[in-house]
Amino acid sequence: xxxxxxxxxxxxxxxxxxxxxxxxxxxxxxxxxxxxxxxxxxxxxxxxxxxxxxxxxxxxxxxxxxxxxxxxxxxxxxxxxxxxxxxxxxxxxxxxxxxxxxxxxxxxxxxxxxxxxxxxxxxxxxxxxxxxxxxxxxxxxxxxxxxxxxxxxxxxxxxxxxxxxxxxxxxxxxxxxxxxxxxxxxxxxxxxxxxxxxxxxxxxxxxxxxxxxxxxxxxxxxxxxxxxxxxxxxxxxxxxxxxxxxxxxxxxxxxxxxxxxxxxxxxxxxxxxxxxxxxxxxxxxxxxxxxxxxxxxxxxxxxxxxxxxxxxxxxxxxxxxxxxxxxxxxxxxxxxxxxxxxxxxxxxxxxxxxxxxxxxxxxxxxxxxxxxxxxxxxxxxxxxxxxxxxxxxxxxxxxxxxxxxxxxxxxxxxxxxxxxxxxxxxxxxxxxxxxxxxxxxxxxxxxxxxxxxxxxxxxxxxxxxxxxxxxx
Numbered sequence: 001x002x003x004x005x006x007x008x009x010x011x012x013x014x015x016x017x018x019x020x021x022x023x024x025x026x027x028x029x030x031x032x033x034x035x036x037x038x039x040x041x042x043x044x045x046x047x048x049x050x051x052x053x054x055x056x057x058x059x060x061x062x063x064x065x066x067x068x069x070x071x072x073x074x075x076x077x078x079x080x081x082x083x084x085x086x087x088x089x090x091x092x093x094x095x096x097x098x099x100x101x102x103x104x105x106x107x108x109x110x111x112x113x114x115x116x117x118x119x120x121x122x123x124x125x126x127x128x129x130x131x132x133x134x135x136x137x138x139x140x141x142x143x144x145x146x147x148x149x150x151x152x153x154x155x156x157x158x159x160x161x162x163x164x165x166x167x168x169x170x171x172x173x174x175x176x177x178x179x180x181x182x183x184x185x186x187x188x189x190x191x192x193x194x195x196x197x198x199x200x201x202x203x204x205x206x207x208x209x210x211x212x213x214x215x216x217x218x219x220x221x222x223x224x225x226x227x228x229x230x231x232x233x234x235x236x237x238x239x240x241x242x243x244x245x246x247x248x249x250x251x252x253x254x255x256x257x258x259x260x261x262x263x264x265x266x267x268x269x270x271x272x273x274x275x276x277x278x279x280x281x282x283x284x285x286x287x288x289x290x291x292x293x294x295x296x297x298x299x300x301x302x303x304x305x306x307x308x309x310x311x312x313x314x315x316x317x318x319x320x321x322x323x324x325x326x327x328x329x330x331x332x333x334x335x336x337x338x339x340x341x342x343x344x345x346x347x348x349x350x351x352x353x354x355x356x357x358x359x360x361x362x363x364x365x366x367x368x369x370x371x372x373x374x375x376x377x378x379x380x381x382x383x384x385x386x387x388x389x390x391x392x393x394x395x396x397x398x399x400x401x402x403x404x405x406x407x408x409x410x411x412x413x414x415x416x417x418x419x420x421x422x423x424x425x426x427x428x429x430x431x432x433x434x435x436x437x438x439x440x441x442x443x444x445x446x447x448x449x450x451x452x453x454x455x456x457x458x459x460x461x462x463x464x465x466x467x468x469x470x471x472x
Contacts, residue, residue, distance in 0.1 A: 006135045010036040012335060013128055013140035015120045015280065018046020020312035020324030021146030022104050027332035029111035036138060037113050038120040038130065044104045046148055048321045050097060051166040056189055058093040059169065060352050063196030067354070074391060084197060090171045121281035125305050129281075142307050142335050145295065146324070147276040149313035154269055160244055162267040165190060175199050175265035177231075179251055181239055183210035185351040187270035188222070191230065192354055194268075201230040202262065204253055208236045211351060215363045217378075218414040221395055222353045242267065275314045290316075299341040301331035309335070323347050346429040350419045355395050358422035361410035361429045362400055375403040377435075377459025379451050381415050383466050386446040392416045397451040399425075399435070399459045406434040406460070417448055424452055435460045 012028050014021045017039035025037045043050055062084070069079050108115055118133030128138045151164045163172075165186050176199065180191045183205030195201045203210075203226075210226075210233070211219045227233060237255035248265040275293045282289065287303050289295055295303055295310040303310050309331045312324030326344060333340035348360040367374045381387035381395040395415025401408050411425025428438060438456040443449045457463045 007137040007139070008036075008135055009139045010034055010114070011140070012036070012142045012144070013038065013120075013138050014144045014146060015128070016046065016146035016148055016276075016312075017041075017044040017104070017115070018146060018148045018312065018324065019048055019321040020148070020328045021046070021144065022108060023325045024144050024146060024311065024328035024332045025113045026107060026111055027329050028335060029113050031332060031336035031338070033332075033336060035111075035113045036116060036140075037108065038116045038118060038128070038133075038138070040117070040119045040132075042117065043101045044108070044115070045097075045101045046321075047150070047166075049100055049104070051169055053321060054100060055093050055097055055169045056165075056193070057352055058096045059089070059171075059193045060189060060354075062089055062092075063193050064354055067196060071391065086171055086174060086197065093169075093171070121279070122285040122287075123281060125285045125308065143309070144301075144328075144331055144335075145277075145280070145303075145308065145310040145314055146312050146328070147280055147314055148324075149273040149275050149319055152272045152274055154271070160242060160249070160267075162242070162249070162269055165268070165270055168194070168268050171197075173266070175248075177202070177248070177264045177266075179204065179239075179249070179262070179264040179267045180270060181267065182270035182272070183207070183233070183235065184270065184272065185211065185353075186272075187268070188226065188351060188353050190268060190270060192226065195229040202232045202264070203230055203234065204237050204239055204255075205233075205235045206238050210235065211357065213349065213363075214351070214357055214359055215365050215398070215412055217364075218357055218359065218396070218398070218412050221355060221414045222351070222357050225354060225394065273313070273319060275319075277314050292316075299343060300334045301327055301342065302334075318347055318349060320347065320349065344430065345432075346426050348422045348426045350422060352419060355392070355415045356418035357414045358418040359410065359412035360422055360426045361408070363410055363412060364398070364400055367400065367409075373403055374409060375401045375406075375459050377401075377455045377457070377463075379455035379458055379463075379466065381448075381451060384446075384448065384451050384454070386448050386450065387415065389446065390416060397421075397455040399438070399452070399455045401435050401459050406436060408433050408435065408438065408456075411452070413451070415448065415451070421449060421452065424449065 011034040014037045025035045029035050116133050119131040120128045123129045168190050174197045178199040180187045180203045191201045234255045241252040243250045252261045277289050277293050286305050294316050295314050297310050297315050301309040311327035313319040330340045330342045346360040351357040377399045379397050382393040387393045397413040400410035408428045443453045
C-alpha cells in the first residue's frame, strides 16, 4: 500500500462517507466550515448505498413488481411468459448504485469538501494518520467519527464460501435451495428477494420469533405471507454445523429438540452487524467504547473528548441510515456554534418485506414490559376501501396512546406502502399530537393513509367504519 508524506490541517475531519459522514460534510460546508472527508472505500455513500439498503430495495421493487403482475390475473389482467433476466436485473441494480454514488461525489465537490480515499486512524486527540493516500496525516480542530458498521463474521469453523448479505445483493447466481441463517430484517428481505427469483428458501432463526423489536401482531402478518413463499421457517433453532459437499452444502440444523442435516446449494448468513470502532485507533484519541463496541455520546454528539464527535452505527441506538443523517446535521450545526441537539422523540423503523412493516415510538410490547397502561386502536386493511381496490387487504394499522391525555405514544403498521405511511406517525410523535389531532386531520379518500385516522378513531372509541371495536 502506498503511503504519502504530506501532512495537512483542516477545521473539520470526518472519517467515513456514509449517510452520516457525507451529510455532515455537506451541512458543515454550508455553514462555512473547511471540511476534509476521509473514506476507505473507492466509492462514496457508505455500505447502505453501495451494498445495503439501496441495492436491496432495487431488487425488492423488481421482485414485488413481478409478483404484482402475477397476482393481477385475479382481476383479469394477465401476462404471458413473464420472466426475470437476472443479468439485466444485476446491471440495472448496479446502475442505480452508480448513479447515487456519483451524485454524492458531485454534491461534495460543489460544496468544496476535500475527499481523501484512504484508511484513517487516530494517532493523537488532534490528528489522524492516513494510509493509502498522498496525504499521510491530518491535524484537525474538530473530528466526526462516522465509520459505520460491518457484517458480523461467522466463527472460523465456518470458513466456507457462503454468502454474506453483500454477496447476495450481487446476484452471483439463483440457487435452487437457499438456507437463510437469521430471521432479522436482512434475512427476511433477502429471503423474499430470492424466493421471488425462484429459490426454495429455508430460514433458521435462533430466537423464538422473527423480527424482534416489532409487535408480534404486526410481524405475524409478514410471517404468514413468508410461510407461503418459503419452503420452511424454523424458529427457536440453530445451525450447528456446515460442511462443503460436491453438490453444495450440508447444514446440520437443531430444531424442536431434533437434529437434522439438509442439503443446500448456497447459504446466506444474515446474522447482524457490528460497529467499526476497533481499528481506528480510538485509544490514541482517549476515547473508549462500551461492551458492544459503541461510543457513548451526548445529545450534541460529543464523545468524552469534547472536540471529537460520533454519529451513526458507532453510537448507541438503532443502526439506521436516517438516524445517522439526522445526527450528522445536529453535529455539524454544533461544530458551527449553532444551538442543536439530537432530541428526537421517535426514530421510525421499516422492514421492506411483503407486506411492509413499520413502526415508531412506543410499541405495545414495550408498554407491557414496562407495566404501562395504554390505549390501543387497531384498524384492519380488510375494512379499507383503497386496500380492497389494490387487492392488498393483508395488514393493519395500530395507534398506541396515553389513556388519560390521549397523547399518541406509538404507531405501528403492516401493509402496502407502510414505509411511506410511517412518516405521518413519526410526525405525530415529534409534534406531541393527540388522538384528537389525528382524528380531525382530514385524510384524502380513498387512500391507505385513512387507516391511520381510522385506527385513531378506534383508540378513541369513536370508530365509524368498523363495528364493535374500541381502544383496548
